[in-house]
Amino acid sequence: MFGSVFTDMTNQREPLDRFFSIIPAGGIGSRLWPLSRASAPKFLHDLTGSGQTLLQDTWDRLTPFGGRDRILVVTGKVHKSAVLEQIEDLSTDNLVLELSPKDSTAAIALAAAILMKREPDVIIGSFAADHVITEDAKFQAVVREAVEVAATGKIVTIGIEPTEASVGFGYIKQGEKLGLAAAPNARDVAKFVEKPNIAKARKYVESGDYLWNAGMFIAQASVLLAELAKSEPELHASIMELAEVWDTDERKAAIERIWPKLKKVAIDYSVAEPAAAAGLVAVVPANFSWHDVGDFAAIAELQSQGRKGNLAVLGNAKVLADSSSGILVSDTDRLIALIGVEDIIVVDTPDALLVTTKEHAQRVKSLVDALKATGHSDVL
Amino acid sequence: MFGSVFTDMTNQREPLDRFFSIIPAGGIGSRLWPLSRASAPKFLHDLTGSGQTLLQDTWDRLTPFGGRDRILVVTGKVHKSAVLEQIEDLSTDNLVLELSPKDSTAAIALAAAILMKREPDVIIGSFAADHVITEDAKFQAVVREAVEVAATGKIVTIGIEPTEASVGFGYIKQGEKLGLAAAPNARDVAKFVEKPNIAKARKYVESGDYLWNAGMFIAQASVLLAELAKSEPELHASIMELAEVWDTDERKAAIERIWPKLKKVAIDYSVAEPAAAAGLVAVVPANFSWHDVGDFAAIAELQSQGRKGNLAVLGNAKVLADSSSGILVSDTDRLIALIGVEDIIVVDTPDALLVTTKEHAQRVKSLVDALKATGHSDVL
Numbered sequence: 076m077f078g079s080v081f082t083d084m085t086n087q088r089e090p091l092d093r094f095f096s097i098i099p100a101g102g103i104g105s106r107l108w109p110l111s112r113a114s115a116p117k118f119l120h121d122l123t124g125s126g127q128t129l130l131q132d133t134w135d136r137l138t139p140f141g142g143r144d145r146i147l148v149v150t151g152k153v154h155k156s157a158v159l160e161q162i163e164d165l166s167t168d169n170l171v172l173e174l175s176p177k178d179s180t181a182a183i184a185l186a187a188a189i190l191m192k193r194e195p196d197v198i199i200g201s202f203a204a205d206h207v208i209t210e211d212a213k214f215q216a217v218v219r220e221a222v223e224v225a226a227t228g229k230i231v232t233i234g235i236e237p238t239e240a241s242v243g244f245g246y247i248k249q250g251e252k253l254g255l256a257a258a259p260n261a262r263d264v265a266k267f268v269e270k271p272n273i274a275k276a277r278k279y280v281e282s283g284d285y286l287w288n289a290g291m292f293i294a295q296a297s298v299l300l301a302e303l304a305k306s307e308p309e310l311h312a313s314i315m316e317l318a319e320v321w322d323t324d325e326r327k328a329a330i331e332r333i334w335p336k337l338k339k340v341a342i343d344y345s346v347a348e349p350a351a352a353a354g355l356v357a358v359v360p361a362n363f364s365w366h367d368v369g370d371f372a373a374i375a376e377l378q379s380q381g382r383k384g385n386l387a388v389l390g391n392a393k394v395l396a397d398s399s400s401g402i403l404v405s406d407t408d409r410l411i412a413l414i415g416v417e418d419i420i421v422v423d424t425p426d427a428l429l430v431t432t433k434e435h436a437q438r439v440k441s442l443v444d445a446l447k448a449t450g451h452s453d454v455l
Numbered sequence: 456m457f458g459s460v461f462t463d464m465t466n467q468r469e470p471l472d473r474f475f476s477i478i479p480a481g482g483i484g485s486r487l488w489p490l491s492r493a494s495a496p497k498f499l500h501d502l503t504g505s506g507q508t509l510l511q512d513t514w515d516r517l518t519p520f521g522g523r524d525r526i527l528v529v530t531g532k533v534h535k536s537a538v539l540e541q542i543e544d545l546s547t548d549n550l551v552l553e554l555s556p557k558d559s560t561a562a563i564a565l566a567a568a569i570l571m572k573r574e575p576d577v578i579i580g581s582f583a584a585d586h587v588i589t590e591d592a593k594f595q596a597v598v599r600e601a602v603e604v605a606a607t608g609k610i611v612t613i614g615i616e617p618t619e620a621s622v623g624f625g626y627i628k629q630g631e632k633l634g635l636a637a638a639p640n641a642r643d644v645a646k647f648v649e650k651p652n653i654a655k656a657r658k659y660v661e662s663g664d665y666l667w668n669a670g671m672f673i674a675q676a677s678v679l680l681a682e683l684a685k686s687e688p689e690l691h692a693s694i695m696e697l698a699e700v701w702d703t704d705e706r707k708a709a710i711e712r713i714w715p716k717l718k719k720v721a722i723d724y725s726v727a728e729p730a731a732a733a734g735l736v737a738v739v740p741a742n743f744s745w746h747d748v749g750d751f752a753a754i755a756e757l758q759s760q761g762r763k764g765n766l767a768v769l770g771n772a773k774v775l776a777d778s779s780s781g782i783l784v785s786d787t788d789r790l791i792a793l794i795g796v797e798d799i800i801v802v803d804t805p806d807a808l809l810v811t812t813k814e815h816a817q818r819v820k821s822l823v824d825a826l827k828a829t830g831h832s833d834v835l
Contacts, residue, residue, distance in 0.1 A: 109792070393831070395822060398815075410807040410834050412489070412822055415815035416799075423808055427790040428801075430810055435795035438777065442792055445775060454790050 090226035090257075091219065093198045093295075096137040097186040100130055100150035100158060100204035101176055103455075105443040106370040106436065109427035110404050113455055118204035119157050122368050123377050124389055129368070130204045134162050136211050137202065140218065147171060147190065148204070149182040174330055178339040180310065180346065183292070184303050188318030191296035198225045200293040201342075206367050207377055213363035220359045221293040223257035229357040230294040230302065230350050232264065234286025236362045240276035243369055245269055245288040245343070247358050264356040267348050286358060289365055292342065298355075299346060306349045310338045371420045372436035375402040386413065392423065401433060427454045470606035470637075471599065473578045473675075476517040477566040480510055480530035480538060480584035481556060483835075485823040486750040486816065489807035490784050493835055498584035499537050502748050503757050504769055509748070510584045514542050516591050517582065520598070527551060527570065528584070529562040554710055558719040560690065560726070563672070564683055568698030571676035578605045580673040581722075586747050587757055593743035601673040601739045603637035609737040610674040610682065610730050612644065614666025616742045620656035623749055625649055625668040625723070627738050644736040647728050666738060669745055672722065678735075679726060686729045690718045751800045752816035755782040766793065772803065781813060807834045 104117030111117040118130040125132060130148075137146050143164040149171040150158050159165060171186055183201045190197045200218060208214050221231040234247040250263030267288060271279060279285035292299070304311040313333050320329045350356045366373055375387045385400030392405030395412045401419035403411060411423060420436060422429040431439065446455055484497030491497040498510040505512060510528075517526050523544040529551040530538050539545060551566055563581045570577045580598060588594050601611040614627040630643030647668060651659060659665035672679070684691040693713050700709045730736045746753055755767045765780030772785030775792045781799035783791060791803060800816060802809040811819065826835055 109790075395825060395829075395831075397818065397822065397825075409805075410489075410826075410831060412807065412809045412811075412826075414809070414811035414818050414822060416810055416812060419796075419810065421808075421810055425789075427792065428803055428808070429792045429794070430796055430799065430801055431792075431794035432796060435778075438794050442775060442777065442794060445777075446790075446792075449775075451773070451775075451790060 090222045093196050094140050094222050095190050095197050095199050096146045097199050097201045098133055098148045098204045099182045100148055105440045108439055108443045109424045109429055110422050122374055123207055128161055131161055133204050139215055147186050149186050174334040177337045179342040180340045181337045183342050184314045187296040187299050188314050189321045192318050197296045198222055199296050202291050208363055208365050210363040217359050217361040220258035220261055224261045224357045225293045225295055230355055231357045233289050233291040234358040234360050235289050235365045237280045237287050240280045242273050242276050246279050246285040247288050248285055249358055261357050261359050264351045264358045267351055286360055302346045302350045307345050313337055370436035371402055372433040470602045473576050474520055474602050475570050475577050475579050476526045477579050477581045478513055478528045478584045479562045480528055485820045488819055488823045489804045489809055490802050502754055503587055508541055511541055513584050519595055527566050529566050554714040557717045559722040560720045561717045563722050564694045567676040567679050568694050569701045572698050577676045578602055579676050582671050588743055588745050590743040597739050597741040600638035600641055604641045604737045605673045610735055611737045613669050613671040614738040614740050615669050615745045617660045617667050620660045622653050622656050626659050626665040627668050628665055629738055641737050641739050644731045644738045647731055666740055682726045682730045687725050750816035751782055752813040
């Protein structure tokens, strides 16, 4: 009897009214050390000089879809207070706290399952907390199309039209247009491909058939979870068990029992790729400016304010720069003087200082690995 | 009657027994900002990684000449406690405190006049507190020759045999050998020349006739002061007036009355050059290793300990360096990570950070000037 009631509701609501955003706020951003830390990851920082953190920007980008009550944030338990401080409008009902990092499948599937328990016909969209998108209106138009496609039963991703042959992103090979009136740009996904080498990246971009995989997924929660049940039945069962008791007194005990055993797997592998192979994935191509701010070189490109000549300055440092270019990120109020250094990256924090160049920005990750290995976890 | 007693003493004492070292400890060392500050100038720092400051090294180099009681330090009033802390053996009788910086003539002439009042036949030697000399035995042998020459009535300087065509030092053109048995290497000084351009520097070095002017002077105090009386009679009179009451209760009042009006002039101009023109200056050539540590590039050369590959490390920073070279000076205990930066200079202090390259090391001075001009004197 309940079933038929829900079925009626499903048929009554418009796709956009069923939409609920999920913001997985995880990932340390090792390449942004020492600014980004385990204790203060990337999404908690203002990396664009906008005056807002990436998490706040992401939140504001999603509130047009039904307001503050239609966004759920998934983050680590340790970030609870920072997240609630940054997002005053977030109710704790819509804050899912992870006991420990378990990669993207656990985070997104649990959020989807909790929401589905609350609203069986929910269409969820997952948008990372640490990406930079500057054209919100374009973004929202693309999401609206994606929601329409999701209502047809597809798992929908957003593919960014590449502006260069980047080797830093995975690619999506697009197929035929779906021909949906409500989503005229939507296409089938032929396949997902991993981060390519530069030669392949160039071929992809020249062909015009490939889009950057921005890691955004829009789907009916039921569809997404059904795909997970096929590829990772054990993980799916655990997630459903957790979601079943989430809004009850049993939540805490269930988390403590179930969470530590959850399999760590990226949603790309657990859901997106198998579903694409089964012809279940669609893509909405998008040409809004998007960046995952993978390293400090990216910050230099994004930074429009606070420039001193060819030097991008992030933070409140007093800066004296002479014949210098690059990026300076400051988390202190020290005076910083640069003389004759080009394409430099200086990141100044209370307990750690990084000096490198744009060319070597990607190597910061291996440095963080070295710090772990040498017992410097106090600064990670 | 007193006069004749003193004259007898003068004739009786050996030159080396009459010798008294003066250490003018002044000069901020702007090119070493932000390590060297008005409040903590160059000479108070360990710039060689020896474990001792430049002042302590200078002191130790001079104690073989009669011990701790035969060295007088002239420094700024503000450095009193730092100097006494670093040189525990220094008695306050042999500490002359300047009310404000008045350049080298006031410092050295006042010390000489005070010492002459105490010992009319004193031979003084002036040795800056912020030079690096690593071969103390060679240094002492040269000073012994210089003292012998000074006893003959000359003003004696020490000329360093150049190892490269440096444009950072003034030069001394040497004349004929004096032919003194007790100072076989001593020569007349033909003239002093200012810091040359690179072409001139090369000619000087190739000729073999020129030595680096290391700014050291050895002379009978009476001879030095007589020369000053000729070139700067007013300054001389003021200095003598101060020295006359130095060891009395009137010292404080005299300083306050006389000091602010003292003319600022380098001893090179007030004494050395006029005396050289009058044929009164001799030089003892020296081949000990000497450096005035003018900038951070010089520190990189001097630094033998604490190297991390091609990176010289001064201070107690935890350093993680990858494919980097240059010098890292740390006055904090922060972790410093360098990736792929070459010939870099990083100077990390609690309230200011400098990043530049060896090539631009000399430009630090203009930065300090810019800081002054922009009201950042709190970090100078």
